[in-house]
Amino acid sequence: MLNNTQLNNTPPTARTTAEIPIPTPEPPPAPPRSEEQERNAMRAYLQRSETRLSTMHRVAVGFLSGAGLLFLLPVFFKDAILTIIRELLDYPATMPPEITSRGLAVVILLYATLLFPFVLTIGVPVIALVQLLRDIVRFYFTGQAPGFPETYFNPCFSLTGVAFSPDESEVIKAKAMMFQYGTDLTNFIVPFDEISAHYFDEVIDLPERNVVPRTRKLPFLVRQKVVHIDGERSFDDLHENDPLTVPQRFNGSTILPEARHRNVKDIDRFNAALGLAGFIERPLYQEVAKLEVSLVRHALNLRRLVLRYFQALLIFLWTMLVSFTMLLFLADKDMPNFLVFIIGYGIWAIGTPFIVELPVRWLVGDFPRRQRRAALRKLQRSDGLQRFAKWVKWTCYVALILLAISVIIEVAFRVQGS
16 A cells, blocks of 8 residues: 555556545535525425324334234134143143152142243233333323423323424414414313313412423413403412403404403413423424434334334244144144143244344344344344343243253153153
8 A cells, every 4th residue: 555655656547546545525615595595494394304204103003003913912812822721730630640649849840840931932922012012102102292391291192282483473473372362272172061171170280380381381471462460460379260361452463353351270271281282382493403303213213113013023923833833732642741842832942032033133134244143243232122132032041941851850750660
């Protein structure tokens, strides 16, 4: 390899393509934009991002509803597991007398060595299904909506309400808020029925009102002239039945047919409904920031969700295949049940560690052949998604050891008996 001095003194015809430095062109400076052009760019990004979010949710609804696994669950327990349980309970009746005569301890030991892999064949698919359902909940819901106090637990849908940005037009925003509070739009969210509307009273944590968006707090509404406090009272002196007035006009424009009288309870209920939906007013650049992070959140959760779904589905199919195959041999009276249990659960324990990693093994196939094994080991160490696969591996190894112990015990007692 030539250094810089040698390279400069070498004729151009003698240089190879790899030795000729290729200057990296600097990107041209961005043309200056007006404020309106920048705002249009943010609006266009928000539209594209909303389309991407809706696509992600369609993927989740179409493939990850869990209906397929829930359909397999009753078939799995009804046809295979119940029959195997019945055969396990009948196993002591078919054991040789020389084993049962040794006492209850031997029978319990043999049962323990067989019950552990049997419990695994039920527990591993069920745990995989529970983890899938947990990931589905975390995909669709969030426990902390952005913009609300971190100390207040407010689970809401991950696609939160979208408000009109105040910096687009403060006048239009104020008019829209007045129309919301001064018309029947409040009853579009809060029902007329007092019993049903009482639900919102229960979620309002008085006097903090953490569930209320910060842009809908009563002092903010008063400063924005959206509502007026009747009489000479401060915010601390207001009670739930004290009257408030939504004015008819704003900046000389008529918004409502007439001034509308509300009370603090009505305003609180409406604001609580907005808070439960994660609704909060943000400037346009903050909406862009939130949507960027929201896309990342949905992509991460969808990544975990899809892998978990196929992992659970493969485990269910593998377990059902082994269980139904065992049923065929258990129905044969000439085949010892103990031998069927040992071979069936042994095959399951050997194949399950491979099955549980099969989705990741399919993906690592995109890597060069020499790097696949190292990439898979690194992923197993660093990715939390592989914790379940590690746990399944170790429990399957324990099951194989216990199956070997049960074989040794039965063979030893049969040799002694003969």
